[in-house]
Every structure is written in structure tokens, then in C-alpha cells.
Amino acid sequence: MVGPEINTRAPRVSDSLRPGVPSRPATAISPVGVLVRNCLAAMNSADDDAEDRYQAALGRLREQAATAVVELAGMERDCAGRDYPTRWALVHVAASLRHPAALPFLRNLVLTPIPAEQSPDSHSFSSVAEETILRTTAVDGVGALAADGNREAQEALVEFVAQPSLSIRRAAVQSIMATPRGRSRGRQIAALLPEDQRFLLDLKPADVRDVPQVARPERHLSDTGRRAQTVPPPNLLGEASRAGQPGDGGPSVLPE
Amino acid sequence: MATCTVPPIPDKDVTGETLYGPRSCWQAFVDWAWSAHGFQNAYWDDGFGYEDPCNTDLPLARTFNGMWLLNYSADDYWNEEWSNNILHWGRRYVRDQIDDLRSLCGDGTAIARAVAGRIELYLGFFYTKDCPGRAETLVHESRHLGGKPHDANFPSGSVFGAGKSGADSTWDYEGAWMFGALYLWWFYADGRRTTSALREAARQRANLVIDNAFATHPGFTIT
DSSP states (O other): OOOOOOOOOOOSOSOEEEOOOOOOOOOOOOHHHHHHHHHHHHHTOOSTTHHHHHHHHHHHHHHTHHHHHHHHHHHHHHSOTTOHHHHHHHHHHHHHTOOGGGHHHHHHHHHSOOOOOOOSOTTTOOHHHHHHHHHHHHHHHHHHHHHTTOHHHHHHHHHHHTSSOHHHHHHHHHHHHHSTTGGGGHHHHHHHSOGGGGGGGGOEEEOGGGSOOOSSGGGGOOHHHHHHOOOOOOOOTTOHHHHTOTTTOSOSSOOO | OOEEEOOOOOOHHHHTHHHHHHHHOOHHHHHHHHHHTTBOGGGTOTTSSTTOTTOTTSHHHHHHHHHHHHHHOSTTTTOOOTTSOHHHHHHHHHHHHOSOEEEOOTTSSOOEEEETTEEEEOHHHHHTSOHHHHHHHHHHHHHHHTTOOOOEEOOTTOTTTTTOEEEBSOGGGOOHHHHHHHHHHHHHHHOOSSOHHHHHHHHHHHHHHHHHSBSSOOSEEEO
């Protein structure tokens, strides 16, 4: 593979990026740690059998759920604080276990105060946003346990409503409403919410097909964009015939 | 001119590099993506990946990974009619809008910005976003190039800072937050050639945007 063809070299005006410190080789990993890593790999595969392998990996973790949750919590704790993708994946696995052994870890995460914003420009990047996503994922995991009838999980959801985060409250309210008797608890939940956030009780779970779309998006092109007339990307190998685009002919260059 | 260092790289399985890296390491795609998005070569060498476009430790390959996802996640990806949904036309909008794409260090946390007709991508884009998040960022910033600034302050309780500027007033404003959230939502609902984990991550992020980035909450949530 070679870089894209370029025709000119501009004078140096840009920044330089230097290699980082190589990550340390993994230290000895426990047997359950191997299962967690296998689960992460299966969870992030797109092979035809990926979902089956992921469910099988979850099943193996579930067989030793208490140990698995300790391992997941330890791995999440050991992640670099800003490694939000890996931390999220570990929380997602814990939530996906749908096992009571995961409840203390998930509950503790949700109830841990979100650290103060680390970013000077939270519109561009917000550590509070990333920390919140970890917690809403945990709330959803607790919600799944609550829907299965776990009383402790149901009580935890009510605790979560008191958290000072709109998204955590939203996720908790949605999970409570999804439990068998959730709808009957509306007044109790409303009393826990600040007045200006009681609208959370009225939010509608929606399908993307049912919400307003962008009408005639080409209206929103810049003048330059309207003139661009860029060409579409090459078709994927083996899918050209499905595309049925005369003149396109599918990929003309093989992957190198 | 600044000099920065590659930060610790998140697990590549988790961010989608393992999945999308081999896919975007395809000469025809690399050549097309470079040309279609106005990559400025002076801004992609000197460590950012021009010399090594398949190395997913580096910004260029990680950008290509997000672009591969943006371009091929609809089942019938070749149907990019404007009358279709954003999972289809998002890629067309992005490449039509961007004709000057640059990589820069930033302050270490910054993600991206649209400024003076170009888009600048920073270390946060390459190393804190997963592949769907990078696609969403390209959609979001492209909307700004379309002349749509944020028009409101973040609401009470917003993770982005209640009362600070940078929110969109409503969903119907059709601003950058709506474009990004809608893209993530469609990717969650109907994304193909991807994983259930990346789709779920997209759902969580879309809900966060819906909850926190509109002065008036849109009134719905993704379950």
C-alpha cells in the first residue's frame, strides 16, 4: 500500500506528530481475563458468526459471573482515565451479562460523582459527556436486571433518578417506565425530579423512522458544496452486481 | 506549528480499527477518499500518516476508517439520493462540503472545528473517538460548513455546560447536533457491515446529544 498520489509539496506549515511511548506488553493475565478479552474481540467482530461467538463468550463469563465482574471492574479501573472507548466496552460487557453479580459494579459506577470537566472547550470534547455515557450504559444494564424482576436493581434505578445528571435521570426514568409496574410510579418519580426536568416522564421512545428527518438536505450545502460534484466511492468487491450501476462497474482496482 | 506525541491508543478492537483498518487499506478507496475530501498533503505528513496510510496507530488511517464507515454502512450504500435517509446521503454531504481537510495537534483534548471554509481535525478526533464517532464528527462539522452555526445556549443540566453557548435551539433547526445525532441514530438502527457493540455505542452517544445539546429537548429518546 502506498500513500495517495500528490502533485505538489507546500512549504511546511503544519504540525508534527511524534510516536508515543509503546504500550507495555500485557502482564500475566488470569483465566477469566482471557475470557473477557475473548468477549471483547467477539463483540467487535463483524464475521457472520460474530453474534453467536459474542453470546457464547458472554455465556462463559456468566458461568463465573462474580469473578468476571471483579475482572471487568479491575480492567476498567486500570484503564487510562481518558481511554473512554475501552472503559465503555468493559461497562457494556458488564451490563450485557444481565447477571445480579454485575449490579454492585454498575450501581457504584452510576453513583460515583462525575469528575469536573477536563476540557477547556466542552463543545469540542467533553470529559463529562464521556463519563456520562459510561454511566447511562450502566443504568441500562441495571434497567435490564430490573426488567427481569430484580428488586435491588429496581431500587437502584430510583436512586439514580436523584443523580444530578440529566442523561442519567433520563436513562433511569426510561428503565423504570419499562419495568412491569413502572408506569404506576410516575408520581413518585416526578417528586424526585427537579420541576424543569419532569418532562423526562413524557419522553417517547422512538424509532428513527418516525422522527423528523432533514428535508431536502441538498439545501444545506454551501455554495462550494453545490458546485463540488464529487464522485461516489468505489463499490465494494463482490457487491458491484448488487449495486446495479451501469458505468460504475464496481471496483476497478484490487486491494493491495 | 506545534509538535505533539501520539497519546496512548485505545484498544483497537473496541474503537473499530481492527474491523475497519483492513477495509480502508485499499488503494482505490485511499485514492478516492484523499481526492474527494480535500486532504491537504502538507497537513498529513510529518507523523500524521501520509507515509504510512494503513498504519492504524496514525491519524490518516484512523480518519480513513471513519470515512469507510461513513461510506459503506447503508445496506444499499450506492443509493445516496438526497431523498433517502442520512445513512445514505451523509457521505455525499460530507464529501461535497469538505474541500480542505487538515490534521493538527490541537490542545490534546480538542476534536475538530470548521473554520474559514475548512475542517481541522485534532488529536482527540483520532484517539478518543471510535469509528462511528469520527463519522459523526465529519457530519457535524460539515453542517457548520453549510453555514449553520449553533444558535442557543446549553440547557439546564447539560453535560456541555448549562448556559454556555454552542447548543442548537431545537431539533427542527436542523443544525450540526441534529445532523450528528440523526446519523448516529440511523447507524444504530440500520447500520451494516459493523458490529452490535459499535451500534450500541452509537445509540448511547446519540441519546447523549439528544438530551444535552438542544435548548429545547426534542421530546424523544432512543431505546
